[in-house]
Structures are given as C-alpha cells and as structure tokens.
Amino acid sequence: MYEATVSAPVNIACIKYWGKRDTKLILPTNSSLSVTLDQDHLRSTTTSRVDESFEKGDRLWLNGKEETVKEDGRLGVCIKELRNWRKIEEDKNSSLPKLSQWPLRIASYNNFPTAAGLASSASGLAALVASLAKLYELPQSPSELSLIARQGSGSACRSLFGGYVAWREGSKEDGSDSLAEQVASREDWPEMRALICVVSDLKKGTSSTSGMQRTVETSTLLKERLNIVPGRMEEISKTIKSKDFENFAKITMKDSNSFHSVCLDTSPPIFYLNDVSKSIIQVIEELNRSSGEIIAAYTFDAGPNAVIYSLEKNIGKVLGVINKFFPQAEESKDPFKTKSEDLPESFNQNVVRQGGWEKGSVKSLIHTRVGDGPRTLGKEESLLNEQGVPKTLA
Amino acid sequence: MYEATVSAPVNIACIKYWGKRDTKLILPTNSSLSVTLDQDHLRSTTTSRVDESFEKGDRLWLNGKEETVKEDGRLGVCIKELRNWRKIEEDKNSSLPKLSQWPLRIASYNNFPTAAGLASSASGLAALVASLAKLYELPQSPSELSLIARQGSGSACRSLFGGYVAWREGSKEDGSDSLAEQVASREDWPEMRALICVVSDLKKGTSSTSGMQRTVETSTLLKERLNIVPGRMEEISKTIKSKDFENFAKITMKDSNSFHSVCLDTSPPIFYLNDVSKSIIQVIEELNRSSGEIIAAYTFDAGPNAVIYSLEKNIGKVLGVINKFFPQAEESKDPFKTKSEDLPESFNQNVVRQGGWEKGSVKSLIHTRVGDGPRTLGKEESLLNEQGVPKTLA
Structure with a gap:
C-alpha cells in the first residue's frame, strides 16, 4: 500500500499578503512573513493514498465531506503538478512503481473548528502538498514544493516551514521565484508565544480572495x-535573527494596521476589524505603554480575530488584560496552564469603554507558540480505511 | 451702543482637512473642501459689543459659560488680530470712534447640543470673527477674514462662506495664502441635501487636534x-460646477475612507468609525448599487456620526434605508417633512447584520441642506443684555 499521512501547521503573518499581481499563478504584489504556529495545538492532517485497484478518478474529502476535484481548480492544479513531478522521476528510473498513473484517495482534517475563524486553507493545502510529496517520494525541497502550495492557496506556501518564514514575491512572470523560505527556525527563537482571541462577529466579511483584488483595483x-513593505521585510528579518522583540512587535503592529488601512481605502471599503478588535488593539497599546516597554504585538488577518504575539515571560501579562476586559463565553484549555497576571499599576482603564465588554465578545482563547514544519505521521494516524474512504465515514 | 450680532453655519468637508504643517499658524498639509449647511437648522450665533464704560478687560461667554480669553490662545489671537485691523482703520481716519481701545463683551451660542457630536468650533469661530468684523466695520473681504478664522480653528475658515467652499492650503510660510474661497454658491446647486445620523458612542475618541499631528508624525x-488630494480638489470642484452628483459622491466617499485609512495607519492607530458607522457605509453602498446609480454619499469627520449627502429628489430613498435599518431612539423633527421611501427592489438586506440594529444605535437624524454664509442679525437677536452680560444669565 502506497500511502502517506502528514500534518502541517497554521501560520499567521506579521507582514501581510494582500493583493495578487497574477491571479492565476497566485503571484503576490508584495513579499510577506509569518510565524508558524505549533502543530501540537493547531494542525491540518492529510492522508494521500494511491492504489492500482481503486476505481478510476481521484477522490478527496475535507473534514469528512467529499469535494469535487476540478482539473483547473486550485486543488486540481496542485495534484496535477505533483503528479507530473512524480512522472518525471518514473521516466528517469523505470524500476519505480507507476504511482503517477494510479487513482488517488485523499482525506484531510483540521483539528480546529472553522468557526474559530482561522484560515484553514494555508495549513490544509500545505498538508496536501507535503503528503503527496511524501507519497510520491519527490526529491524537491520544501521551497520548491512551496511553488505548488502557493498555487493552491497563496499563504499555504509559508506553512511548509517551521519557525519564521518569508514568502518572496519574486519577479519572474512564470512565478518560479515566488517561493517560501525559512528566515529563522523555531529553535532560533523558541520563546515566541501566540494568543489567538476568537472574536464573535454577527456578519460574514468579504472573502480575502475577492477583497484583495478589489484593493488592487481601487485603492489609491x-x-x-x-513601497514600504520591502523595507519592513528586511527590518523584521533582522529583529527575528537578533531576537529583538520590541522592534519585531512594532513592525508587526504597523503592518497589520497598514493592511487594514488599504482595506478601508478600497471602493467599496472592506472592514475586518470590529469594535471588539479595535478595543483589543487599544488594550494592547495601553499594556505596552504602561509596561514601559513593548511586550505584546497584535495582528489581524481578514477577520475580527486578534493574534497577539508575546514572549513566554510576558504572556501572563497579556492573558491578564485579555481575561479582565474580554471575559470569554467558554473556558479555554491552556496547554501551558499560564496564570493571568495583574494589570501594570499605571494601566489606564479608560481605554476600554465604561463597564467593559460583555461576556462572549471574545468567544475563546487559543494559547500556542512558534512551531515546526510539516510532520510525517505513522500509519496508525491514517485518515483512510482499507477501502480508501475516510475512517470517520466508515 | 456699538454691537453686532451675526450667525454662522456649520460646514462638513467632502475633502478632509487632516494634518498641520504649522501648528501655531494652523497651516494644513492639504487643501480641503466643504459644503456649508443651512443656518435655518444649525448655527452658531455671536454678539460682540464694545463700550468705553465697560470694566477693563475682555469677557467672553460660550453657551452661557464664561471662558478665560488667553492672549496667546486661539480665541485671544483672533480678537487681537481683528482689533489690530480696526486700529489700522482708526489710524487712517481720525473721525472713527476708537473702538479698538474699548473692552469687549462677547457671547456665543450654538443652537445644536454638543451631544450631537457636531464640531461647533468651526461655526463658533466663524461667528466670532464675522461679528467682530461687523462691529469694527472692517473693510476686509471674507477670504481675508478667513485667514483669522483659520487661526482660531482650522476648518472655521470655510464657515465664512455659503455654498461650496475650498480652503487652499497655500505655500507661504506666514500663512497669508492659506485661505478659504467659494467654489460655487448655494444658488448654483441648491438641491444638495444633508442627512446627519447622530451615532451613539460609548467611548470618547481621540481629539482631532492631537490625532492629526500623530498621523503627520507616524503614518507612512x-x-x-x-499626493492624491490636489487632484481630488480639482475634480470635485468640477463636479460641483457641473452639478454632477455621481462623481461628487464618488470623490466624497473615497476621501472620507482615505482620511480614516490614514487614521488607522497612525501609531497608535486612531479609530473614529464604529460598527454602526461601518454599517451605514455598507447600507449606502448597497443603496447606490441597487439603485443602479449613485444617489447618496457618506462622509465621516473625527467621530462616528455619518453625514449623507443626496439630492432633494433622492433624499426620501436615503431616509427609507436609514429609518429601516437604524431605528432612532428619539423621533426627529424633519423641517422638510420628507417621507421615507421603500427600498429598491434589488436591495440586498444581507449587508446589515441579521436582525438589524437595535433602536438607538442611531440616536437621531438632522435633515438639512446647503446654506448661505454668515448672516447679520437684528438688534432683537442680541445675546447680551444692557449690562453686557448674556441674557440667559440675567
């Protein structure tokens, strides 16, 4: 049986990807940089199997639901490219089994609910690409594989590495230099923590795919x-290599605000931050001010959820302000069992509206840290049963 | 008795003033353009009187409350400059009474509550300057007077004219070319209506004076x-002269969004739009889309209140969507008694969060229109009693 099961991590950008210069190849208008989060807590897992005896045609299940794989769709393109790479190896070495000719069965599963508002496409596509690369025993490097993942979902390319990862925009028309590479490993700066604040939203926002192109077309x-992002990419890479949290945080917050600014400058304008998101920003700014140093950085993707980066030694202070001003509806399981610390003495509580936020404005917290890249899992973790159908359906 | 009572209008900018290149002289980083609103509905009234027999020293009351006039404060500078201009006339013509040497008594009153969230400094300073100019019988033109009003409160310079008014940023260091001038009169385009939606806010925002300088210092x-505003100034002036509402509206909305974008791009970021403000934007965008033409334009100053510009023939449609989705706490008195019209057939109600907004998210509506410049009022409208003290206090 030819099968591979791989898990891949979520990544949250500090320098945001927003805008494509080529929508077909998914070539971005700017480079971006992210922190890979720990798969111990958040991950997508994918099992890929080929079998000569399978009925003709590929089949794929996402979270137990079968999806049609369109040949020219994003998933279809990824599968086709990786199959081609396998074929090249088979042509070079005739002793290899002709896996590229056999039907595929793929099952993918996210261990976090869609309702958490975390983009699952990045970790999901990365897991798909990594599992097929493993199944096909491809010789390509993670950066080369990132070229394929990018075409599945732009930011997926960054989930093929652990630690701190840059997606270089590249300049070639065919996209062959628009790839991801590691800036620093998890081990280089392991103290980085992330606190995800899942913010309730009463209205679905604009999809990032359509939103970013509206920005490209209409924002002045x-x-x-x-013009600004290339300098920020260089600067933030330096802060990561020198473990300079203060400047890492400054750039991260500035770039998040810059990204949401161009969303607002779009016609019609795009809003992702809601009143709770903005209040989290004001609380973190005040935490930094009253601490006398920058100990936390907020960043927001295409939705109202906050991700707060902080170092291990300071995350208790972050939990302190978040738990005080944003009481959650559900108690969160903290894998680190970190205790909330008191507010700094000079913290000005007027930054939060009088009476504070009602319970559940922040639904839940996810406390995690910087993590490693895709992991190959054992057979016992396979998502497929003997017949090549997801176990959850059997 | 030497006395003058003058009223001056509120103005709401379509091209926003945000940032000073000289904070002392109040010289802006960009030109701006506004519509003057009708004093029949919103106005500041000021009575200025001089009397040789008054006790030495000037006295001033704002809405019945006495204020200290600091010589180098904004009010003090305006009074001093106008007094100097009077002195020049007295020196030229010795038959003139020496009003410049006599103590002043000034009372100013806004007919709209501060709680309405409308900037009263523009109309208030304009009324002060216009009433002193009248009292002193100054020969200066409104544009020349606008140089003084500007130093009292930047956007006050635009309230010295009716209709459609530009504040030219100027280039001279002494500010002598940073003045207001009329682009078109009320009579040139009298159909312009404005609907002010007073939005509740639970937290006081950043003052525009400190906010705009933070933007100048930190926004990238x-x-x-x-770079963009000069082109917009030219374009919007053309739309006003040709009564091209569609393009007037497009530019107005774009510039409001651009202004709030640079606020968000400030460190720490400045937020004026709240969730209700954003929902009004989405409703107006959808009203325009579903109408098949642009019939309304939103704009927001340094606060959550929306001002919606629309033409007389379409204002009923605007009232229709606002009343449907933002039921007010207090019933508003509409001087035009305009009836709310039904939503366009293809209006997509999903742009508003499910269930709609609770009553009072918009506190009240003020329906008004383009208006004229400062008006000289009769003696019977004087705010001062015989002793030179506000009548309201007597």
Missing part, C-alpha cells in the same frame, strides 16, 4: 504600502 | 494621501 494608498 | 501612508 496601496501603491505606497507596496 | 499619509504622504501618498497628500
């Missing part, structure tokens, strides 16, 4: 953002 | 906004 400020 | 996108 985007041009200036694109 | 402001530079690009400053």
Whole structure:
C-alpha cells in the first residue's frame, strides 16, 4: 500500500499578503512573513493514498465531506503538478512503481473548528502538498514544493516551514521565484508565544480572495504600502535573527494596521476589524505603554480575530488584560496552564469603554507558540480505511 | 451702543482637512473642501459689543459659560488680530470712534447640543470673527477674514462662506495664502441635501487636534494621501460646477475612507468609525448599487456620526434605508417633512447584520441642506443684555 499521512501547521503573518499581481499563478504584489504556529495545538492532517485497484478518478474529502476535484481548480492544479513531478522521476528510473498513473484517495482534517475563524486553507493545502510529496517520494525541497502550495492557496506556501518564514514575491512572470523560505527556525527563537482571541462577529466579511483584488483595483494608498513593505521585510528579518522583540512587535503592529488601512481605502471599503478588535488593539497599546516597554504585538488577518504575539515571560501579562476586559463565553484549555497576571499599576482603564465588554465578545482563547514544519505521521494516524474512504465515514 | 450680532453655519468637508504643517499658524498639509449647511437648522450665533464704560478687560461667554480669553490662545489671537485691523482703520481716519481701545463683551451660542457630536468650533469661530468684523466695520473681504478664522480653528475658515467652499492650503510660510474661497454658491446647486445620523458612542475618541499631528508624525501612508488630494480638489470642484452628483459622491466617499485609512495607519492607530458607522457605509453602498446609480454619499469627520449627502429628489430613498435599518431612539423633527421611501427592489438586506440594529444605535437624524454664509442679525437677536452680560444669565 502506497500511502502517506502528514500534518502541517497554521501560520499567521506579521507582514501581510494582500493583493495578487497574477491571479492565476497566485503571484503576490508584495513579499510577506509569518510565524508558524505549533502543530501540537493547531494542525491540518492529510492522508494521500494511491492504489492500482481503486476505481478510476481521484477522490478527496475535507473534514469528512467529499469535494469535487476540478482539473483547473486550485486543488486540481496542485495534484496535477505533483503528479507530473512524480512522472518525471518514473521516466528517469523505470524500476519505480507507476504511482503517477494510479487513482488517488485523499482525506484531510483540521483539528480546529472553522468557526474559530482561522484560515484553514494555508495549513490544509500545505498538508496536501507535503503528503503527496511524501507519497510520491519527490526529491524537491520544501521551497520548491512551496511553488505548488502557493498555487493552491497563496499563504499555504509559508506553512511548509517551521519557525519564521518569508514568502518572496519574486519577479519572474512564470512565478518560479515566488517561493517560501525559512528566515529563522523555531529553535532560533523558541520563546515566541501566540494568543489567538476568537472574536464573535454577527456578519460574514468579504472573502480575502475577492477583497484583495478589489484593493488592487481601487485603492489609491496601496501603491505606497507596496513601497514600504520591502523595507519592513528586511527590518523584521533582522529583529527575528537578533531576537529583538520590541522592534519585531512594532513592525508587526504597523503592518497589520497598514493592511487594514488599504482595506478601508478600497471602493467599496472592506472592514475586518470590529469594535471588539479595535478595543483589543487599544488594550494592547495601553499594556505596552504602561509596561514601559513593548511586550505584546497584535495582528489581524481578514477577520475580527486578534493574534497577539508575546514572549513566554510576558504572556501572563497579556492573558491578564485579555481575561479582565474580554471575559470569554467558554473556558479555554491552556496547554501551558499560564496564570493571568495583574494589570501594570499605571494601566489606564479608560481605554476600554465604561463597564467593559460583555461576556462572549471574545468567544475563546487559543494559547500556542512558534512551531515546526510539516510532520510525517505513522500509519496508525491514517485518515483512510482499507477501502480508501475516510475512517470517520466508515 | 456699538454691537453686532451675526450667525454662522456649520460646514462638513467632502475633502478632509487632516494634518498641520504649522501648528501655531494652523497651516494644513492639504487643501480641503466643504459644503456649508443651512443656518435655518444649525448655527452658531455671536454678539460682540464694545463700550468705553465697560470694566477693563475682555469677557467672553460660550453657551452661557464664561471662558478665560488667553492672549496667546486661539480665541485671544483672533480678537487681537481683528482689533489690530480696526486700529489700522482708526489710524487712517481720525473721525472713527476708537473702538479698538474699548473692552469687549462677547457671547456665543450654538443652537445644536454638543451631544450631537457636531464640531461647533468651526461655526463658533466663524461667528466670532464675522461679528467682530461687523462691529469694527472692517473693510476686509471674507477670504481675508478667513485667514483669522483659520487661526482660531482650522476648518472655521470655510464657515465664512455659503455654498461650496475650498480652503487652499497655500505655500507661504506666514500663512497669508492659506485661505478659504467659494467654489460655487448655494444658488448654483441648491438641491444638495444633508442627512446627519447622530451615532451613539460609548467611548470618547481621540481629539482631532492631537490625532492629526500623530498621523503627520507616524503614518507612512499619509504622504501618498497628500499626493492624491490636489487632484481630488480639482475634480470635485468640477463636479460641483457641473452639478454632477455621481462623481461628487464618488470623490466624497473615497476621501472620507482615505482620511480614516490614514487614521488607522497612525501609531497608535486612531479609530473614529464604529460598527454602526461601518454599517451605514455598507447600507449606502448597497443603496447606490441597487439603485443602479449613485444617489447618496457618506462622509465621516473625527467621530462616528455619518453625514449623507443626496439630492432633494433622492433624499426620501436615503431616509427609507436609514429609518429601516437604524431605528432612532428619539423621533426627529424633519423641517422638510420628507417621507421615507421603500427600498429598491434589488436591495440586498444581507449587508446589515441579521436582525438589524437595535433602536438607538442611531440616536437621531438632522435633515438639512446647503446654506448661505454668515448672516447679520437684528438688534432683537442680541445675546447680551444692557449690562453686557448674556441674557440667559440675567
């Protein structure tokens, strides 16, 4: 039986990807940089299997639900490219089994609910690409594989590495230099923690795919953002290599705000931050001010959820302010069992509206840290049963 | 008795003033353009009187409350400059009474509550300057007077004219070319209506004076906004002269969004739009889309209140969507008694969160229209009693 099961991590960008210069190849208008989060807590797992005896045609299940794989769709393109790479190896070495000719069965599963508002496409596509690469025993490096993952879902390319990861925009028309590479490993700066605040939202926002192109077409400020990002990429890489949290945080917050600015500068404007998101920003700014140093950095993707980066030694202070001002509806399981610390003495509580936020404005917290890249799992973790159908369905 | 009573209008900018290149002289980083609103509905009234027999020293009351006039404060500077201009006339013509040497008594009153969230400094300073100019019988033109009003409160310079008014940023260091002038009169385009939606806010925002300088100091996108505004000033002036509402509205909405974008791009970020403000934006965008033409334009100053511009023939449709989705706490008195019209057939109600907004998210509506410049009022409208003290206090 030819099968591989791989898990891949979620990543949260500090320098945001927003805008494509080529929508088909998914080539971005700017480079981006993210922190890979720990798969112990958040992950997508994918099992890929080929079998000569399978009925013709590929089949794929996402979270137990079968999806149609369109040949020219994003999933279809990834599968086709990796199959081609396998074929090249088979052509070079005739002793290899002709796996590229056999039907595929793929099952993918996210261990976090969609309702958490975390983009699952990055970890999901990364797990798919990594599991097929493993199944086909491809010789390509993670950066080369990232070229394929990118075409499945832009930011997926960054989930093929652990630690701190850059997606270089590249300049070639065919996209062959628009790939991900590691800036620093998890081990280089292991103290980085992330606290995800899952914020309730009463209305579905604009999808990032359509939103970013509206920005490219209509924002007059985007041009200036694109001038600024290259400098930020260089600067933040230096802060990571020198473990300079203060400047890492400054750049992260600035770039998140810059990204949401160009969303607002779009016609019609795009809003992802809601009143709770903005209040989290004001609380973190005040935490930094009253601490006399920058100990936390907020960042927001295409939705109202906050991700707060902080170092291990300071995360208790972050939990302190978040738990005080944003009481959650559900108690969160903290894998680190970190205790909330008191507010700094000079913390000005007027930054939060009088009476504070009602319970459940932040639904739940996910406390995690910087993590490693895709992991190959054992047979016992396979998502498929003997017949090549998800076990959850059997 | 030497006395003048003058009223001056509120103005709401379509091209926003945000940032000073000289904070003492109040010289802006960009030109701006506003619509003057009708004093029949919203106004500041000021009575200025001089009397040789008054006790030495000037006295001033705002809404019945006495204020200290600091010589180098904003009010003090305006009074001093106008007094100097009077002195020049007295020196030229010795037959003139020496009003410049006599103590002043000034009372000013806004007919709209501060709680309405409308900036009263523009109309208030304009009324002060216009009433002193009248009292002193100054020969200066409104544009020349706008140089003084500007130093009292930047946007006050635009309230010295009716209709459609530009504040030219100017280039001279002494500010002598940073003045207001009329682009078109009320009579040139009298059909312009404004609907002010007073939005509740649970937290006081950043003052515009400190906020705009934080933007100048920290925003990386402001530079690009400053490149864009001159083109917008030219374009919107053309739309006003040709009564092209569609393009007037497009530019107005774009510039409001651009202004709030640079606020968000400030460190720490500044937020004026809240969830209700954003929902009003989405409703107006959908009203325009579903109407098949742009019939309304939103704009927001340094606060959550929306001002919606629309033409007389379409204002009923605007009232229709606002009343449907934002039921007010208090019934508003509409001087035009306009009836709310039904939503366009293809209006997509999903742009508003499910269940709609609770009553009072918009506190009240003020329906008004384009108006004229400062008005000289009769003696019977004087705010001062015989002793030179506000009548309201007597």
